[in-house]
Amino acid sequence: MTYNVLLADDDINILAALKLQLKVEGFTSTAVTTPNAALFALKEESFDLILMDLNYQQDTTSGNEGLTLITEIREIDSLIPIVAMTGWGTIDIAVDAMRRGANDFIEKPCDNNRLFNILKNLLALRDSQQRSQRLATENELLRTSTQPQHWICQSKAMKQVMNVVNNVAATDINILITGENGTGKSQLANIIHQSSARESHSFITLNMGAINEAIFESELFGHVKGSFTDAKTNRIGRFELADQGSLFMDEIANIPLSQQAKLLRVLESGEYEKLGSSKSQKASVRIISATNANLDEMVSEKAFRQDLLFRLNSIEINIPSLRHRLADIPLLANNFLQKHSQKYQRDIDEISVAAMDKLLAYQWPGNIRELDHLIERAVLMTTSTSLQADDLLIKSTSNTDKSVQENVSQSSTSDDDWAHLSMEQAEGKLIGLVMKRFHGNAKEASKALGYSKSAFYRRLEKFGF
Numbered sequence: 001m002t003y004n005v006l007l008a009d010d011d012i013n014i015l016a017a018l019k020l021q022l023k024v025e026g027f028t029s030t031a032v033t034t035p036n037a038a039l040f041a042l043k044e045e046s047f048d049l050i051l052m053d054l055n056y057q058q059d060t061t062s063g064n065e066g067l068t069l070i071t072e073i074r075e076i077d078s079l080i081p082i083v084a085m086t087g088w089g090t091i092d093i094a095v096d097a098m099r100r101g102a103n104d105f106i107e108k109p110c111d112n113n114r115l116f117n118i119l120k121n122l123l124a125l126r127d128s129q130q131r132s133q134r135l136a137t138e139n140e141l142l143r144t145s146t147q148p149q150h151w152i153c154q155s156k157a158m159k160q161v162m163n164v165v166n167n168v169a170a171t172d173i174n175i176l177i178t179g180e181n182g183t184g185k186s187q188l189a190n191i192i193h194q195s196s197a198r199e200s201h202s203f204i205t206l207n208m209g210a211i212n213e214a215i216f217e218s219e220l221f222g223h224v225k226g227s228f229t230d231a232k233t234n235r236i237g238r239f240e241l242a243d244q245g246s247l248f249m250d251e252i253a254n255i256p257l258s259q260q261a262k263l264l265r266v267l268e269s270g271e272y273e274k275l276g277s278s279k280s281q282k283a284s285v286r287i288i289s290a291t292n293a294n295l296d297e298m299v300s301e302k303a304f305r306q307d308l309l310f311r312l313n314s315i316e317i318n319i320p321s322l323r324h325r326l327a328d329i330p331l332l333a334n335n336f337l338q339k340h341s342q343k344y345q346r347d348i349d350e351i352s353v354a355a356m357d358k359l360l361a362y363q364w365p366g367n368i369r370e371l372d373h374l375i376e377r378a379v380l381m382t383t384s385t386s387l388q389a390d391d392l393l394i395k396s397t398s399n400t401d402k403s404v405q406e407n408v409s410q411s412s413t414s415d416d417d418w419a420h421l422s423m424e425q426a427e428g429k430l431i432g433l434v435m436k437r438f439h440g441n442a443k444e445a446s447k448a449l450g451y452s453k454s455a456f457y458r459r460l461e462k463f464g465f
Contacts, residue, residue: 003123004045007031008038008052008069009085014108018051025116035069042076043278049123053108054086054097067093067100074101076277078225079234081122085110151184151191152335155325161188161317168315169195174267176252176312177290179319181460182369185290186250188319193246198286201245204238209251209442210453216259217275221266227276239272243283252312253293253304254443260305267311287312293440303439322364322371329359332368336375337387346379354389362394366463428463 005027015031022029032038054066084097087108094105104118169192177185193203222237266272271280289312298304341348378391438444446456
């Protein structure tokens with residue numbers, strides 16, 4: 001790895017000697033001769049360390065210019081290592097420089113061995129701190145991210161989908177995954193990453209529907225300390241975390257229109273700036289996104305940028321609903337049975353024929369997620385060593401009957417239809433109608449219904465959206 005050092009000194013001969021020594025040691029460097037030039041360079045370019053004089057032309061002995069510069073540097077970047085130099089070294093100046101934020105101090109003329117030992121030690125410490133910060137952020141994200149799983153299918157519809165996945169997973173092409181809620185879009189995104197050349201790097205997930213517009217840039221691109229009121233430390237954004245890996249953006253339709261241009265710019269150039277910083281950073285990120293909304297309709301209604309959609313859906317993969325892949329239900333149900341039996345330490349080894357018939361007859365408006373929850377409840381409630389039809393809390397057992405969620409998905413709103421619904425069913429149906437009205441945009445639907453974001457997401461989960 002090549003480190004980039006910012007050199008600040010008013011003596012051009014010292015700068016020339018330092019640049020040559022740094023080059024020999026494998027460093028790159030930029031030299032400036034004034035404090036203002038140093039601050040400008042720091043705002044425009046990324047550096048790994050600053051080696052700076054304390055005395056400049058306006059005041060050649062007190063060190064005040066350099067001490068002020070250290071304070072101003074720390075306001076821009078609280079973590080970058082700073083090594084102070086002076087030809088008028090005193091203990092007081094050294095102590096003051098360290099108190100202002102310098103990491104070490106060396107007198108001129110510099111002892112080259114001591115200087116490069118200081119630089120290498122500080123850079124090693126900085127790398128360790130950055131790795132710790134990155135790992136802490138990744139670990140926090142991994143607690144809620146989708147873990148690698150095997151995709152279970154034998155239906156013709158899903159085999160066709162997996163053929164497409166096998167053809168494109170190893171490439172770096174951006175992929176848009178569409179399908180109803182609960183069909184497994186996040187799981188498929190993880191499988192695509194694990195099958196790609198980026199599998200050894202991070203798979204970072206981000207639910208776009210859960211991001212407040214006010215912190216959108218901070219979440220995606222990170223921020224620097226002091227960039228806004230609550231920015232008490234530097235923050236790594238999701239793009240930086242996903243560098244060389246994949247970024248999965250779920251519920252992509254929920255990106256505010258005002259922020260879509262910023263995302264488009266990153267997708268086009270690979271460059272971004274942290275909030276509060278003017279320095280451009282680059283990241284090599286493979287984008288996988290997902291939605292249950294009709295993005296083409298949103299484009300026609302000017303709720304989603306067409307150029308952004310072009311960038312996201314280089315390849316579009318639609319996951320069929322569970323009711324259109326009945327051959328997969330026995331496999332999935334038995335997989336969930338095994339998982340939950342082990343989790344709850346229940347000795348349940350099979351699903352009865354009657355129970356399986358009941359599963360096959362149901363419409364599954366909540367798709368795989370609903371099947372998973374249903375089997376989990378049945379495992380907890382059954383008193384038998386096999387799941388029976390009565391253990392499955394499904395009100396309807398016929399494809400011609402309508403479940404609560406099917407009522408939700410229909411557009412009929414006649415008084416007679418509503419009169420036959422319970423309060424819970426009516427709430428679910430209303431949420432479904434409003435979600436359809438806003439093309440699956442949970443943020444706008446929650447506003448229209450008057451729910452808080454957290455309350456609305458609980459209801460989406462409850463009704464299988």
